[in-house]
């Protein structure tokens with residue numbers, strides 16, 4: 032099949048046959064998103080089926096090579112698939128740090144064995160990954176990290192701790208930055224390792240947030256065995272892998288400013304909640320703010336699309352990921368402010384079925400972390416200033 036329109040038709044037919052009806056509407060609350068993993072409990076049989084069918088086509092990771100379980104699609108086909116999913120308001124079948132962060136790093140730096148071992152389970156949503164980067168004294172200055180892997184011949188022994196591990200208590204495996212050479216300059220003695228979080232010596236402690244939830248943990252390593260064949264890239268040169276993964280993390284976070292398929296647009300939420308007069312949203316000042324937001328959202332969406340096309344054509348995304356991360360998170364914070372304003376008093380309700388357990392205010396509070404996670408806004412602005420604008424340090 033060579034023609035894009037043939038592909039579109041085939042996708043449309045497949046989705047018609049395979050996307051369960053109940054998966055064709057916005058998620059009722061973020062809490063119902065599918066993250067997969069060993070212990071994930073599906074909210075419905077349809078949710079399980081939807082993941083299984085999409086994974087079977089490799090369409091949970093549409094552009095990854097088919098030999099690793101991906102869809103093998105080119106950029107144009109990927110765009111068509113996205114458009115067709117959005118057209119029927121299909122929910123994202125799987126949200127996964129494995130797909131958005133680890134996978135790209137494995138594809139670029141991983142050995143063939145590591146790709147074969149880890150990529151197919153990621154595509155199928157069987158393993159949930161956690162990110163072990165930040166430490167109490169290594170956040171913005173990440174290369175100061177102290178968690179240490181000592182060489183014990185055929186394996187390493189890991190000691191130390193990580194902090195702000197998103198969903199650390201739910202993670203099956205962790206990708207983690209560790210120090211493997213304590214004599215080397217700080218950027219030079221770091222390695223990128225992976226291990227099963229069920230390994231003896233790994234424990235997590237919840238950190239409770241302003242939103243009342245505890246989506247992340249401290250993660251403690253006490254004599255944890257790490258296999259030597261679970262190093263991505265070259266030993267002591269993990270910083271290169273870490274930085275590459277961060278560009279993908281920032282791109283993923285930037286996407287939070289853009290209504291993805293499966294979430295209701297701000298204007299639709301407004302017309303549904305506030306109501307219309309002759310088809311026009313009632314609340315005039317809010318209308319202008321929503322229009323401004325949705326224009327900016329569309330512009331970001333198109334700019335990210337253009338950048339992705341350039342990446343496929345061989346241009347490195349590099350520092351542009353920082354620009355997108357900064358702008359996308361500002362946009363998501365605006366989005367959450369608007370959703371609160373649209374909800375009015377009702378948006379302040381914290382508990383109970385009618386409020387979907389306070390989904391709106393909890394998401395609004397959660398969005399405050401957007402300017403911190405994946406590198407703070409100040410750090411992104413530093414990168415833009417130095418590497419895009421060429422300003423002096």
Ligand SMILES: Cc1cc2nc3c(=O)[nH]c(=O)nc-3n(C[C@H](O)[C@H](O)[C@H](O)COP(=O)(O)OP(=O)(O)OC[C@H]3O[C@@H](n4cnc5c(N)ncnc54)[C@H](O)[C@@H]3O)c2cc1C
Pocket residue numbers: 161162163164165166167168169170171172193194195196197198247400401403404405406407408409410413
């Ligand atoms: C919601 C959320 C999820 C997260 N998930 C994970 C995860 O799964 N795994 C993980 O490893 N980490 C995670 N993090 C941690 C995150 O990466 C760090 O919080 C972040 O990198 C900032 O580090 P820090 O908290 O140590 O702040 P610090 O680095 O101490 O920064 C404090 C303040 O100083 C400013 N600052 C620091 N250095 C500079 C500078 N050079 N120039 C200008 N300003 C500067 C910062 O902008 C910030 O305002 C998460 C964080 C959040 C909020």
